[in-house]
Amino acid sequence: MKQKSPICAVCRSTLSPNRKASDLERQMRDVQASCKGCNLQMALSNLRSHAATCSKYESYILEGIKSVKKEQPQVVSDVPNRFTFMCPYCRQQNLDQEGLVEHCNKFHFSDPTPVVCPICASMPWGDPGYMSANFMEHIHRRHKFSYDTFVDYSADEDAMMREALVRSLTDN
Structure with missing residues (x-):
């Protein structure tokens, strides 16, 4: 691949490093x-x-x-992290949803220990105390796709169920 000449960040014209810009x-x-x-x-x-x-x-x-430092909010918001998860078996951190599935398939596929699904626990309707009897089956059935594509996190579960029913009746 041929190296491109450097360009000006403002006007995007080609710069000549060997020639003075008089x-x-x-x-x-x-x-x-x-x-x-x-x-x-x-x-x-x-x-x-x-x-x-x-x-x-x-x-x-x-x-x-000083003024920039003063204007910074001191409170960290209580928005839950729905983008990275910790493995419920070995506590490996910073796995995205796909990475969690791959990690569990590779290292914990035959582990029968009941664990809490970190993805479900992060959802507004999730129960952080509910242990899945068969986590590997659960993760394959429930987390084949990212919830972000389909879920409005500000709506409650009943509202989402009504919306799904209405859409299923009108989509035909």
Whole structure:
């Protein structure tokens, strides 16, 4: 595969690393801007070196950092994680739904221990205390697809059942 030439992130024109961009250098000498710290006017080409030595610019940056830190919410939301799961047998973490099925097939296929299905337990209607008598059969029957495609997590189970019945009658 041939390596592509680098391009400008702004205008997407091809950059030539071996050739000086004299037109751009000229523009940076001609265009004036002011320092955000001390409001001194200068050419863009001098702004970076000025900002490195301007104490008021440093204060300006620190104030911005403080305000950003203040505005961050301190409370972590109580939204359950429905994207990664822990293996109910060996406690391996960060398995997505497909990865959990593959992992259990590979390492726990013949384990008869009743366990709680982590996928079902993460659902609004899930019972985190319900142990599946045959987890491997359950995971193959119930989790062939991702619930995200078909489920409205904000609706309760009765509302979803009514919706499914209505759709099954009108889809024919």
